[in-house]
Amino acid sequence: MKPTPRRHRSDSAKAAVQAHQNAAQGPLEPPGYVTLPEPCKPFWRAIVTSRPRDTWTDSDLVLAANLARTQHAIESAPVGSDEHAKLTRLAMALARAVAVHPTATVAAVSEVTARVRLRYRPGVTSAMRVNHSGTLYGITHVADVRSAGRELHLMCKRVQ
Structure with missing residues:
Protein backbone atom coordinates (compact mmCIF):
# COMPACT_ATOMS: atom_id res chain seq x y z
CA MET A 1 0.00 0.00 0.00
CA LYS A 2 1.37 3.38 -1.02
CA PRO A 3 1.43 5.91 1.84
CA THR A 4 -0.41 9.18 1.35
CA PRO A 5 2.03 12.05 0.84
CA ARG A 6 2.25 14.54 3.67
CA ARG A 7 0.20 17.68 3.10
CA HIS A 8 2.03 20.98 3.27
CA ARG A 9 0.83 24.11 5.04
CA SER A 10 -1.51 26.14 2.83
CA ASP A 11 0.37 29.37 3.60
CA SER A 12 3.79 28.06 2.56
CA ALA A 13 5.73 28.94 -0.58
CA LYS A 14 5.50 25.32 -1.74
CA ALA A 15 1.69 25.43 -1.49
CA ALA A 16 1.61 28.72 -3.42
CA VAL A 17 3.70 27.20 -6.22
CA GLN A 18 1.44 24.13 -6.31
CA ALA A 19 -1.68 26.34 -6.46
CA HIS A 20 -0.25 28.24 -9.44
CA GLN A 21 0.66 25.00 -11.21
CA ASN A 22 -2.85 23.64 -10.59
CA ALA A 23 -4.45 26.81 -11.96
CA ALA A 24 -2.24 26.74 -15.07
CA GLN A 25 -3.39 23.22 -15.94
CA GLY A 26 -6.99 24.31 -16.57
CA PRO A 27 -10.18 22.69 -15.34
CA HIS A 101 -18.50 19.48 2.27
CA PRO A 102 -20.01 22.89 1.45
CA THR A 103 -19.14 24.63 4.70
CA ALA A 104 -15.65 23.13 4.86
CA THR A 105 -14.72 24.17 1.35
CA VAL A 106 -16.08 27.72 1.35
CA ALA A 107 -14.03 29.34 4.09
CA ALA A 108 -11.25 28.49 6.48
CA VAL A 109 -12.28 28.11 10.08
CA SER A 110 -10.39 31.29 10.95
CA GLU A 111 -12.56 33.25 8.50
CA VAL A 112 -15.88 32.10 9.95
CA THR A 113 -16.64 34.06 13.10
CA ALA A 114 -20.32 33.19 13.48
CA ARG A 115 -22.84 30.63 12.38
CA VAL A 116 -26.44 31.77 12.17
CA ARG A 117 -29.33 29.31 12.11
CA LEU A 118 -32.68 30.52 10.90
CA ARG A 119 -35.90 29.29 9.38
CA TYR A 120 -35.67 28.89 5.61
CA ARG A 121 -36.44 31.95 3.56
CA PRO A 122 -35.84 32.14 -0.18
CA GLY A 123 -33.48 34.74 -1.61
CA VAL A 124 -30.85 34.79 1.15
CA THR A 125 -27.46 35.21 -0.55
CA SER A 126 -23.82 35.76 0.38
CA ALA A 127 -24.18 39.36 -0.86
CA MET A 128 -26.31 40.14 2.24
CA ARG A 129 -25.30 41.01 5.79
CA VAL A 130 -26.59 40.05 9.22
CA ASN A 131 -27.04 42.68 11.94
CA HIS A 132 -26.95 41.23 15.45
CA SER A 133 -27.10 43.71 18.33
CA GLY A 134 -25.38 46.38 16.24
CA THR A 135 -22.60 44.09 15.00
CA LEU A 136 -22.53 43.51 11.25
CA TYR A 137 -21.57 40.15 9.78
CA GLY A 138 -20.99 39.45 6.10
CA ILE A 139 -22.41 36.15 4.92
CA THR A 140 -19.69 33.92 3.46
CA HIS A 141 -21.87 30.88 2.76
CA VAL A 142 -25.56 29.96 2.79
CA ALA A 143 -26.42 26.28 3.36
CA ASP A 144 -29.93 24.87 3.02
CA VAL A 145 -29.84 22.10 5.63
CA ARG A 146 -30.53 18.74 3.97
CA SER A 147 -31.90 20.71 0.97
CA ALA A 148 -35.26 20.47 2.73
CA GLY A 149 -36.26 24.13 2.53
CA ARG A 150 -36.82 24.30 6.30
CA GLU A 151 -33.62 25.66 7.85
CA LEU A 152 -30.67 27.77 6.71
CA HIS A 153 -27.17 27.89 8.18
CA LEU A 154 -25.26 31.08 7.42
CA MET A 155 -21.49 31.11 7.83
CA CYS A 156 -20.54 34.69 8.63
CA LYS A 157 -17.48 36.87 9.07
CA ARG A 158 -17.53 39.94 11.29
CA VAL A 159 -17.46 43.15 9.25
CA GLN A 160 -17.55 45.84 11.90
Missing part, protein backbone atom coordinates in the same frame (compact mmCIF):
# COMPACT_ATOMS: atom_id res chain seq x y z
CA LEU A 28 -10.31 19.03 -14.38
CA GLU A 29 -12.21 16.75 -16.74
CA PRO A 30 -13.83 13.41 -15.90
CA PRO A 31 -11.75 10.31 -16.69
CA GLY A 32 -12.12 9.07 -20.28
CA TYR A 33 -14.14 6.02 -19.26
CA VAL A 34 -16.81 8.14 -17.49
CA THR A 35 -19.68 9.64 -19.48
CA LEU A 36 -20.95 12.94 -18.11
CA PRO A 37 -23.91 14.55 -19.92
CA GLU A 38 -23.62 18.26 -20.74
CA PRO A 39 -26.38 19.37 -18.27
CA CYS A 40 -24.31 17.86 -15.43
CA LYS A 41 -21.17 19.89 -16.26
CA PRO A 42 -22.02 22.93 -14.04
CA PHE A 43 -22.35 20.59 -11.06
CA TRP A 44 -19.08 18.88 -12.04
CA ARG A 45 -17.20 22.18 -12.15
CA ALA A 46 -18.56 23.22 -8.74
CA ILE A 47 -17.53 19.88 -7.22
CA VAL A 48 -13.99 19.63 -8.61
CA THR A 49 -13.12 23.23 -7.72
CA SER A 50 -13.94 22.58 -4.07
CA ARG A 51 -10.65 20.74 -3.51
CA PRO A 52 -7.10 21.36 -4.72
CA ARG A 53 -6.47 19.80 -8.11
CA ASP A 54 -3.53 17.69 -6.94
CA THR A 55 -5.65 15.91 -4.28
CA TRP A 56 -8.03 14.25 -6.76
CA THR A 57 -7.56 10.57 -7.63
CA ASP A 58 -9.27 8.72 -10.50
CA SER A 59 -11.66 7.02 -8.08
CA ASP A 60 -12.50 10.42 -6.54
CA LEU A 61 -13.25 11.78 -10.02
CA VAL A 62 -15.61 8.87 -10.72
CA LEU A 63 -17.45 9.59 -7.47
CA ALA A 64 -17.52 13.29 -8.33
CA ALA A 65 -19.12 12.48 -11.70
CA ASN A 66 -21.76 10.37 -9.93
CA LEU A 67 -22.36 13.23 -7.51
CA ALA A 68 -22.77 15.67 -10.42
CA ARG A 69 -25.32 13.35 -12.09
CA THR A 70 -27.17 12.98 -8.79
CA GLN A 71 -27.29 16.74 -8.18
CA HIS A 72 -28.65 17.25 -11.70
CA ALA A 73 -31.33 14.61 -11.04
CA ILE A 74 -32.28 16.36 -7.76
CA GLU A 75 -33.03 19.54 -9.74
CA SER A 76 -35.71 17.75 -11.78
CA ALA A 77 -37.27 15.79 -8.89
CA PRO A 78 -40.27 17.39 -7.19
CA VAL A 79 -39.29 18.78 -3.78
CA GLY A 80 -40.82 16.70 -1.00
CA SER A 81 -41.20 13.57 -3.12
CA ASP A 82 -39.70 10.21 -2.20
CA GLU A 83 -37.43 10.43 -5.25
CA HIS A 84 -36.08 13.82 -4.10
CA ALA A 85 -35.41 12.46 -0.61
CA LYS A 86 -33.61 9.37 -1.95
CA LEU A 87 -31.49 11.43 -4.33
CA THR A 88 -30.62 13.88 -1.56
CA ARG A 89 -29.45 11.05 0.71
CA LEU A 90 -27.41 9.60 -2.16
CA ALA A 91 -25.83 13.01 -2.84
CA MET A 92 -24.91 13.38 0.82
CA ALA A 93 -23.28 9.93 0.86
CA LEU A 94 -21.33 10.67 -2.32
CA ALA A 95 -20.23 14.07 -0.99
CA ARG A 96 -18.92 12.38 2.16
CA ALA A 97 -17.08 9.76 0.08
CA VAL A 98 -15.43 12.45 -2.06
CA ALA A 99 -14.74 14.56 1.05
CA VAL A 100 -16.60 17.56 -0.37
